[in-house]
Amino acid sequence: MSLLLIVIGFLLGACIGSFLGLVLWRVPRGESILRPPSHCGECGHRLRPAELIPVVSYVLQQGRCRDCGAEIPMSALLVELGCATAFAVIAAVVAG
DSSP states (O other), X not given: OHHHHHHHHHHHHHHHHHHHHHHHHHGGGTOOSSSSOSBOTTXXXXXXXXXXXXXXXXXXXXXXXXTTOOBOOHHHHHHHXXXXXXXXXXXXXXXX
């Protein structure tokens, strides 16, 4: 049961980290966090559902946009992994 909670914590943390990464990218640029949907910062390509999976999509795409090949900042991956790890650790502590 505790392993399941840790995995759930990791997945939830990765999703929240993905949203936080979006906020950290858009707010300083004066962009809305709601519109337009997630897109490449270089070419504007709207991301498909498979390109929105935290951590996994970054690794599968080798840190690059599928359309234009622009590099996705590693900070996006680090924010996702950091939040995922923090949530997993909290889940482990709570699970005892």
